Amino acid sequence: MNSPDPGEIFRTEAQELLEQLEQALLDLETAPEDGELISSAFRALHTLKGSGAMFGFDAAARFAHGLENAFDLVRKGKVAASGALIGVALSAKDHLRLLIERPEEASSDESARILANLAKTIGAAGTAETAAATDEGADGATQGETSSATYRIQIRFPEDVMDNGTNPLLLIGELQDLGTCTVSPLTERVPPLDDIKPSACYVGWDVVLTTEKPRSAIEEVFIFVLDDMDLRVEKVEETSKRLGEILVERGDTPPDAVLTALSNQQRLGEILVKDGAASKERVASALAEQRHLTAAAAQAPQKAQPLQDSIKVPAERLDNLMDRVGELVIAQARLREIATASQDLALKVVAEEIERLASELRDNTMGIRMVPIGSLFGRFRRLVRDLSRELGKKVQLFTSGEETELDKTMIERLNDPMIHLIRNCIDHGLERPDVRTQAGKLQEGRVELSAVHSGAQVIISIKDDGKGLDRTRIRARAEEMGYLAPGAKVTDNELFQVIFQPGFSTSREVTNVSGRGVGMDVVKRTIEGLRGAIEINSTEGHGTEITLKLPLTLAIIDGLLVRVGLGRYVIPLSMVEECVELTPEQNLRAKNRNFLSIRGELVPFLRLRDMFNVTADAEPFPKVVIVSAGDLRVGLLVDQVIGDHQTVIKTLTKLHADVETFSGATILGDGSVALILDIDHLIDFGRAQEERLKAS
Amino acid sequence: MAKTVLTVDDSASMRQLVKLTLGGAGYTVVEATDGADGLDRARSAAVDLVVTDLNMPRMDGISLIKELRKLPSYKGVPILLLTTESDDDRKKEARAAGATGWITKPFNQDQLLGVVRKVLGS
Amino acid sequence: MRRENGKDLEVLTFGLEGEVFAVEAESVREILDLVSVTDVPNSRPFVSGLINVRGKIVPLADLHIRFGMAPFNQSVDTRVVVIEVPLAGEPTTVGIIADKVFEVTNLIDASIEEAPDIGLKWRREFISGIGKRAEDFVIVLDMERIFAMGDTETVAQAEAAAKNHS
Numbered sequence: 001m002n003s004p005d006p007g008e009i010f011r012t013e014a015q016e017l018l019e020q021l022e023q024a025l026l027d028l029e030t031a032p033e034d035g036e037l038i039s040s041a042f043r044a045l046h047t048l049k050g051s052g053a054m055f056g057f058d059a060a061a062r063f064a065h066g067l068e069n070a071f072d073l074v075r076k077g078k079v080a081a082s083g084a085l086i087g088v089a090l091s092a093k094d095h096l097r098l099l100i101e102r103p104e105e106a107s108s109d110e111s112a113r114i115l116a117n118l119a120k121t122i123g124a125a126g127t128a129e130t131a132a133a134t135d136e137g138a139d140g141a142t143q144g145e146t147s148s149a150t151y152r153i154q155i156r157f158p159e160d161v162m163d164n165g166t167n168p169l170l171l172i173g174e175l176q177d178l179g180t181c182t183v184s185p186l187t188e189r190v191p192p193l194d195d196i197k198p199s200a201c202y203v204g205w206d207v208v209l210t211t212e213k214p215r216s217a218i219e220e221v222f223i224f225v226l227d228d229m230d231l232r233v234e235k236v237e238e239t240s241k242r243l244g245e246i247l248v249e250r251g252d253t254p255p256d257a258v259l260t261a262l263s264n265q266q267r268l269g270e271i272l273v274k275d276g277a278a279s280k281e282r283v284a285s286a287l288a289e290q291r292h293l294t295a296a297a298a299q300a301p302q303k304a305q306p307l308q309d310s311i312k313v314p315a316e317r318l319d320n321l322m323d324r325v326g327e328l329v330i331a332q333a334r335l336r337e338i339a340t341a342s343q344d345l346a347l348k349v350v351a352e353e354i355e356r357l358a359s360e361l362r363d364n365t366m367g368i369r370m371v372p373i374g375s376l377f378g379r380f381r382r383l384v385r386d387l388s389r390e391l392g393k394k395v396q397l398f399t400s401g402e403e404t405e406l407d408k409t410m411i412e413r414l415n416d417p418m419i420h421l422i423r424n425c426i427d428h429g430l431e432r433p434d435v436r437t438q439a440g441k442l443q444e445g446r447v448e449l450s451a452v453h454s455g456a457q458v459i460i461s462i463k464d465d466g467k468g469l470d471r472t473r474i475r476a477r478a479e480e481m482g483y484l485a486p487g488a489k490v491t492d493n494e495l496f497q498v499i500f501q502p503g504f505s506t507s508r509e510v511t512n513v514s515g516r517g518v519g520m521d522v523v524k525r526t527i528e529g530l531r532g533a534i535e536i537n538s539t540e541g542h543g544t545e546i547t548l549k550l551p552l553t554l555a556i557i558d559g560l561l562v563r564v565g566l567g568r569y570v571i572p573l574s575m576v577e578e579c580v581e582l583t584p585e586q587n588l589r590a591k592n593r594n595f596l597s598i599r600g601e602l603v604p605f606l607r608l609r610d611m612f613n614v615t616a617d618a619e620p621f622p623k624v625v626i627v628s629a630g631d632l633r634v635g636l637l638v639d640q641v642i643g644d645h646q647t648v649i650k651t652l653t654k655l656h657a658d659v660e661t662f663s664g665a666t667i668l669g670d671g672s673v674a675l676i677l678d679i680d681h682l683i684d685f686g687r688a689q690e691e692r693l694k695a696s
Numbered sequence: 697m698a699k700t701v702l703t704v705d706d707s708a709s710m711r712q713l714v715k716l717t718l719g720g721a722g723y724t725v726v727e728a729t730d731g732a733d734g735l736d737r738a739r740s741a742a743v744d745l746v747v748t749d750l751n752m753p754r755m756d757g758i759s760l761i762k763e764l765r766k767l768p769s770y771k772g773v774p775i776l777l778l779t780t781e782s783d784d785d786r787k788k789e790a791r792a793a794g795a796t797g798w799i800t801k802p803f804n805q806d807q808l809l810g811v812v813r814k815v816l817g818s
Numbered sequence: 819m820r821r822e823n824g825k826d827l828e829v830l831t832f833g834l835e836g837e838v839f840a841v842e843a844e845s846v847r848e849i850l851d852l853v854s855v856t857d858v859p860n861s862r863p864f865v866s867g868l869i870n871v872r873g874k875i876v877p878l879a880d881l882h883i884r885f886g887m888a889p890f891n892q893s894v895d896t897r898v899v900v901i902e903v904p905l906a907g908e909p910t911t912v913g914i915i916a917d918k919v920f921e922v923t924n925l926i927d928a929s930i931e932e933a934p935d936i937g938l939k940w941r942r943e944f945i946s947g948i949g950k951r952a953e954d955f956v957i958v959l960d961m962e963r964i965f966a967m968g969d970t971e972t973v974a975q976a977e978a979a980a981k982n983h984s
Contacts, residue, residue, distance in 0.1 A: 006709045006710075006712040006713040006716065007709075009708050009709040009712050010707075010709035012708075013707060013708050013709050040753075042751075043706075043751050043752075043753065046751045046780070047706065047707050047751070049780065050707075050710075050778075050780045050801040050802075051707050051709050051710055051801075053780075053801060053802035054709075054710065054713065054801055054802045054803070055709060055713075061802075162772055163765075163771060163772065163794070164775075164791070164794050164795065164796050165772055165773050165774035165775055165794075165796035165815065166774070166796055166797075166815070167774075167815070167817070170814065170815070170816075170817050173817070174814065199771070199772065223797070224791075224796060224797035224798070224815075227788070227791065228791070251843070254849075254922055255848065255849065256849075323873075326873075327873055330873070566857075567856065567857055567859070611859070611860075612859035612860070613859060613860070650874070650875045652868075652875070652877075653876075653877050653905065653910050653911075653912070654905045654906055654908070654910065655862075655865045655877045655879070655905065655910070655912065655965065656858055656861055656865065656877060658861070658862065659858055659859075659860055659861045661859070661860065662858070665856075665868055665875045666875075667870050667873060667875065671854065671870055672854045672856060672870065673854075673856040673868045673869065673870050673875055674856065675856065675858065675868075685860075
């Protein structure tokens with residue numbers, strides 16, 4: 001090609017732009033308020049950034065970005081074009097020239113130094129933005145999926161869509177290029193001929209697409225018009241479906257109308273059209289989808305996966321598998337109920353066989369979801385490095401137990417709380433190097449992350465060798481906030497738990513690092529949301545250790561099913577020690593003290609009927625389920641113990657976030673819902689209720 | 697017949713890149729150095745697609761789009777805007793002004809060609 | 819109002835104590851018979867139940883209580899309308915009890931009026947508009963607001979608070 005290389009042109013152009021920038025900066029010294037000069041400097045930087053990145057001058061582009069952000073603030077009037085700022089900008093301009101003309105001679109430390117200087121000059125208003133420019137861009141490309149899926153795509157454009165130069169037919173054509181496509185145009189919005197505006201788009205489209213591309217590729221097609229149009233993309237199962245199911249799923253027909261039509265025993269589509277329950281076109285479009293799906297379902301089994309030692313599976317599929325296993329476990333519970341009630345020996349044998357298989361399948365599936373925690377620890381190296389630099393503290397990170405496996409969802413949700421805890425460690429826990437030397441410690445502080453399995457739990461610890469928690473200050477603050485009665489005797493653990501109260505912070509200086517974002521109360525809530533617990537140990541002068549105790553999985557637990565009044569509840573079996581009967585005499589005797597003697601040891605118990613405001617008749621022989629929560633043994637008085645129950649845990653929605661006594665819910669064999677007791681919170685709630693009773 | 701693309705940019709290297717890429721794919725490319733220049737050229741030539749930068753002296757990209765949409769012959773002609781990540785919030789403004797779509801810098805030649813084919817057809 | 823101009827609003831109409839209410843049809847997932855509700859002890863009376871919707875556990879809300887009516891009384895017409903509402907930014911499936919479900923219908927744009935300040939029995943924050951269907955008024959509810967409201971706030975309290983302000 002005989003055209004000149006754009007990279008070469010950029011270099012020439014950059015010289016002009018840098019001169020334009022220099023001139024603007026020099027003129028600004030005498031006229032710092034001149035808007036045209038500021039725009040001129042901003043535009044030069046903007047072009048240097050945009051074009052620089054285009055032609056491979058990445059370092060220059062990043063650096064120009066930092067400068068551009070600063071001048072954007074000037075342009076918006078948030079920062080003044082002071083003499084100091086212009087001084088820094090001029091030196092930045094020289095450095096930028098070097099980055100473009102002789103990049104091999106420019107050092108990245110110098111870039112960082114100048115940007116830091118710039119940040120200091122423009123003050124807090126710009127730190128976040130200029131700092132962002134030194135950060136490396138997005139990491140790794142996303143993985144492409146290779147399996148195919150079928151999507152139902154409902155496309156409705158605004159009538160004026162073509163005014164902006166969008167051609168709907170091209171977009172539909174693009175969709176067709178993505179895979180196997182069935183397109184049904186919908187013309188019901190087309191007005192009578194006289195009213196038609198030639199530049200308007202009245203047609204909608206229903207498209208069924210089978211593609212190997214991810215869902216985002218479909219949205220990508222419409223990216224320019226996404227905000228103005230109505231686009232619905234739904235994944236549909238590649239199975240033969242009935243017409244009525246499709247119409248209802250697509251929201252074209254109410255379910256009742258389908259049922260009515262079905263009971264008439266004619267061709268469904270015809271009836272629905274006749275009844276006016278769906279337009280002829282919509283039914284035709286649904287029929288087209290039906291044919292597409294049937295064809296796709298016939299195709300699907302032919303695409304066999306090549307044999308491999310290990311395969312990569314999208315996380316979504318694992319979640320789906322887990323859901324199916326959950327449903328299987330629920331169905332199996334129903335089968336067991338039927339088999340138990342039945343006299344049929346053969347049925348009982350099969351039911352037991354299926355129970356064993358379901359339980360093995362459950363364990364295997366959960367095994368697939370387990371991921372080593374090392375992947376999480378690895379992310380914190382960078383964090384620790386950045387923080388130590390930012391805070392001027394020397395820190396070394398040690399990790400152990402990286403091979404410990406945890407459910408992948410759990411690992412994802414642990415990310416934020418762990419970041420917060422590590423930040424706290426380095427910001428508040430570790431001392432500055434000079435202070436450490438005075439205290440006779442190594443200059444370099446230690447932060448240790450470790451993970452270890454313990455029964456059905458994983459224990460994660462975050463430990464530092466810093467100054468430890470200041471009990472006096474925490475106590476003072478706790479009393480001030482009203483979390484602790486003045487002079488009350490509390491254990492260390494109880495005192496430290498106060499840190500997790502909302503709004504609690506003893507930090508005198510709010511730093512950039514831990515002064516922002518979430519508080520410890522959010523950390524605690526997240527850990528408890530994972531059905532975990534958090535503990536603190538600290539020795540003044542020697543450091544702090546925070547321990548997280550978490551269940552191995554979030555998905556399924558073994559539970560004990562009990563009845564209280566008419567409601568059924570699940571108690572996590574791992575916390576149950578034993579069940580005993582409460583005789584009427586004991587019950588009477590215990591009326592006012594709620595203590596029970598178990599083999600000579602006094603155990604307090606909670607009357608769940610009272611706590612849950614049950615009015616239904618009580619059993620004459622209630623049961624007490626003894627549970628252990630930490631070092632505490634507590635009895636739960638229930639009406640009936642029903643038996644073991646494999647519990648598929650479903651979380652409650654935010655609407656029930658205020659009810660802390662339940663950690664989730666599950667579906668029983670008969671299809672009804674049972675709540676899962678959160679033992680720790682239940683005990684707290686019981687105590688609070690007792691206090692209230694005593695007080696009144 | 698070869699389709700005509702008008703590239704409006706104050707950066708000569710960007711215009712050159714657009715010209716190389718689209719010229720190589722068989723389009724005729726006309727250049728303009730800023731919004732005002734772009735408007736003049738758009739008036740005097742039949743253009744099938746406009747590719748314009750956002751920040752330019754004299755008349756910026758969004759004003760250019762608004763002016764073009766006022767011309768009867770430019771109703772329905774696709775207009776693409778060249779933007780950078782930091783202009784993200786201006787895309788909405790550009791859509792409202794009448795832009796058909798946008799290309800985010802940095803992009804490579806294939807990406808540019810892909811977006812052009814998306815709005816012009818291949 | 820989140821309604822876009824020039825578009826009809828497709829709604830599902832239902833009855834609560836003789837009044838006709840409506841939700842945007844777009845948010846409706848399905849309509850079910852009311853069977854087996856599990857009580858959540860110590861929860862807010864307005865959302866005191868859970869139901870099983872095809873293997874999903876869904877909170878059941880009684881709008882009667884939200885609107886200061888007596889709690890619902892099950893009859894042959896009682897239905898659960900399963901809708902999806904954003905709660906703190908997360909789409910959440912919720913069941914609401916209807917004494918009766920009428921139809922899916924279009925309220926044309928012109929007939930939807932902004933809720934007037936006075937002459938309303940219900941808090942206007944709950945209402946996204948009032949439509950006319952034949953001669954009847956249809957109250958289009960703003961489900962997001964209804965579910966987003968404070969923990970303990972009841973309609974009566976909120977109204978009292980509103981009065982004190984004016």
